[in-house]
Amino acid sequence: MTMGDMIYEELEDLMHFSVHDLPGRGYAVMEEIRRQGKLCDVTLKVGDHKFSAHRIVLAASIPYFHAMFMNDMVECKQDEIVMQGMDPSALEALINFAYNGHVAIDQQNVQSLLIGASFLQLQNVKDACCSFLQERLHPKNCLGVRQFAETMMCTTLYDAANSFVHQHFVEVSLSEEFLGLRAEELLELVGCDELNIKAEEQVFEAVLAWVRHEREEREPRLPELLSKTRLPLCRPQFLADCVQQDELVRCCHKCRDLVDEAKDFHLMPHRRPHLPAYKTRQRCCTSITGLIYAVGGLNSAGDSLNVVEVFDPIGNFWERCQPMSTARSRVGVAVVNGLLYAIGGYDGQSRLSTVEVYNPVTDTWTRVASMNSQRSAMGTVVVDGHIYVCGGYDGKSSLNSVECYSPEANRWTVVTEMSASRSAAGVTVFDGRIFVSGGHDGLQIFNTVEYYNQHTGLWHPVAGMMNKRCRHSAAALGSQLYVAGGYDGSGFLSGAEVYSSVADQWSRLVAMNTRRSRVSLVANCGRLYAVGGYDGQSNLSSVEMYDPETDHWRFMAPMVCHEGGVGIGCIPLQPA
Known part of the structure; x- marks a missing residue:
């Protein structure tokens, strides 16, 4: 056998x-042929403008023309096709896009390009236009972008513009677009829970500015608009000096009745239960991202820590910040006016009544008034600018007592006690009320749930959870209340439940990836974060995030300095 035979x-x-680059080079050649006006077999006409092209290229690149030319539509046999309702320059740009895959988007053409891309079913160009608009949202244009997105059924852009309006409400209310809103649009806006405001007075001032812009036509709508404004949340001095004295309010008896209702809220607390719940519910913009602070807790040996670290959910990283003066595990954490409060807890030897407050601007801790009782493993929430601590353990027994702290007065007062002693319960604010779920009294673990109406000082029972649990955590997100993790007396839990107040009913939620007792749950930017805990064998530094849109938990960056048992607080970042 020869060498040639072997190779063969x-x-x-x-x-x-x-x-590999032949298809791309081929399109470039076809574009040049089109530029020379050769081999074109179809003309697209918009008004007086005509554009020649090749059917095969249009069919290959633009879904609208693929359907037209491949399905024996009337137009497939026509040499000239009239394109109704399209901007000529947008059509020309999209024909060019069919040949070279490039389109230049700017402020002048973005809307016409989006309309044209939508008509021609060019989803990638439509998405690019939406991204362009979303990246350039501004208080002066966001209402117009939102309306345009709704017209074009661009859901992602609409949601982004809507969130921007809520986040920047005060600046938006000073824009020409705001003054041009229809009454129905303004009613919907001022009725929204999600407005990012420092005080309800800002909503009142925005409403009056809108009415005064076209007073004769809009003045009859003022009572309806003020009924959506949460006047009881305005300061009494503002109600007396500004609202009551305003000329538009004074000449309308329905408006005066609303002011009287708001004044009665402050002067006669016993009438507060008769007000609709929304009128006294604080607005809270949940779409604003916040920094999550992990406070105190435990190390791997089980020792209490004074360590504090902060999580950036956008960058997905933790970094250490100034430690507390006192080691605290099972500590209560609350955020009021951008300040982080660390309340009570356990220092490794005894339960604490002391409180210290962290200022993230100065990166410093200072002491404030102590609670009336020593307690750890209590629930801590903020309502109407006041901090409430519910239950807990004082070193001897579980507690049913509740205390309320006024930052302005720097004073703790005892309020109505819960119906049962509860240590390690899940506590959160939901529908403007304090909900307390589960916990234990030293003898039994509960599935019961009750809520506190701070206006009446009364506790009310609601439907119990499906599982009894303690050492779990609770958080409210949107129109639902969530509980996750904990311990049921026989095992450590990964399961979660969700409560609907409309149905007064609990249902199961997809479980976390990890069993977590002593977990901390916090809502941030439309998602839930489960931080740390104990899985039955070791303390946890891991973090999971639940996205309601995907109904899925996924792991985020773990804590750097902690091994579970932390208190959690979220300080919102003001939007840029």
Whole structure:
């Protein structure tokens, strides 16, 4: 056998040869041929403008024309096709896009391009236009972008613009677009829970500015608008000096009745239960991202820590910040006016009544008034600018007592006690009320749930959870209340439940990836974060995030300095 025979026998009878850039070069050649006006077999007409092209290129690149030319529509046999309702320059740009895959988007053409791309079913160009608009949202244009997005059924852009309006409400209310809103649009806006405001007075001032812009036509709508404004949340001095004295309010008896209702809220607390719940519910913009602070807790040996670290959910990283003066595990944490309060807890030897407050601007801790009782493993929430601590453990027994702290007065007062002693319960604010779920009294673990109406000082029972649990955590997100993790007396839990106040009913939620007792749950930017805990064998530094849109938990960056048992607080970042 010769060498030539050996080579011939070992080689296959097939070789693949390809030129990878041929399709791209082919489109470039076709574009040049079109520019020369050669081999074109169709003309697209908009008004007096005509554009020649090749059917095969249009069909290959633009879904609208693929459907037209491949399905024997009337137009497939026409040499000239009239394109109704399209902007000529947008059509020309999109024809060019069919040949070269490039389109230049700017402030002048973005809307016409989006309309044209939507008509031609060019989803990628439509998405690019939406991204362009979303990246350039501004208080002066966001209402117009939102309306345009709704018209074009661009859901992602609409949601982004809507969130921007809520986040920047005060600046938006000073814009020409705001003054041009229809009454129905303004009613919907001022009725929204999600407005990012420092005080309800800002909503009142925005409403009056809108009415005064076209007073004769809009003045009859003022009572309806003020009924959506939460006047009881305005300061009494503002109600007396500004609202009551305003000329528009004084000449309308329905408006005066609303002011009287708001004044009665402050002067006669016993009437507060008769007000609709929304009128006294603080607005809270949940779409604003916040920094999550992990406070105190435990190390791997089970020792209490004074360590504090902060999580950036956008960058997905933790970094250490100034430690507390006192080691605290099972500590209560609350955020009021951008300040972080660390309340009570356990220092490794005794339960604490002391409180210290962290200022993230100065990165410093200072002491404030102590609670009336020593307690750890209590629930801590903020309502109407006041901090409430519910239950807990004082070193001897579980507690049913509740205390309320006024930052302005720097004073703790005892309020109505819960119906049962509860240590390690899940506590959160939901529908403007304090909800307390589960916990234990030293003898039994509960599935019961009750809520506190701070206006009446009364506790009310609601439907119990499906599982009894303690050492779990609770958080409210949107129109639902969530509980996750904990311990049921026989095992450590990964399961979660969700409560609907409308149905007064609990249902199961997809479980976390990890069993977590002593977990901390916090809502941030439309998602839930489960931080740390104990899985039955070791303390946890891991963090999971639940997204209601995907109904899925996924792991985030773990804590750097902690091994579970932390208190959690979220300080919102003001939008840029």
